[in-house]
Amino acid sequence: MRVGVPIFLFLAAAGFHTALTASLESAEKEDTFGEEVGLEQLSDLQKRDQEEFEAAQMSEAVQDENTEEENDTQEEDMNRDGNVEAVQHESESDEDVDGMRQTREHLEANVEEADETTNLAEVE
Template sequence: MRVGVPIFLFLAAAGFHTALTASLESAEKEDTFGEEVGLEQLSNLQKRDQEEFEAAQMSEAVQDENTEEENDTLEEGMTDRDGNVEADQHESESDEDVDCMRQKREHLEANVEEADETTNLAEVE
């Protein structure tokens, strides 16, 4: 019986050592697998983030182009409107000039008629 106890203890220790080693290897594999999966997921997340970032940049670029086109259209409209306002002002100035010239001409014609009448009266007397 004395010989059986040490053999039993040796086998128990060997079994415990084997179980402990298998458990540690299993834990390492899980960690490695978890890291690989984590890296793969991280890689996928980075790809997705990069795609979203590029899409956002493209969206902003399109928005900027639309804004620039709207600004150009507004500027053209303002230029056309300013041109129309200037043309209207020029026309109104021209109308005022024409009215002024008509008044001067009428005034001169009236003066000429008076002068003619005065001359005719002077000749008659």
């Protein structure tokens, strides 16, 4: 019996050592696995954030281009409207000048008729 106790203690210590080593290795694997998963998740989050950031920049660029195009279009419309108004104003001015010429010619014709009438009255 005396021989059996030391062998039993030796086997118990060896089993305990094996179990303790396996437990520690398992804990290390879980920690590294957790860190790797954490890094992968962090990496995925960073990738998503980067993609969202790039998408936001593209969206802003497109909006800026659309705003610039709208501003250009508005400026062109204003210039065109200004040109149309200027042309209308010029044509109105031309019409006014034509109207004045016709009025002047009409008045001159009336003056000539009045002069002829006066001359005829004096002659008779």
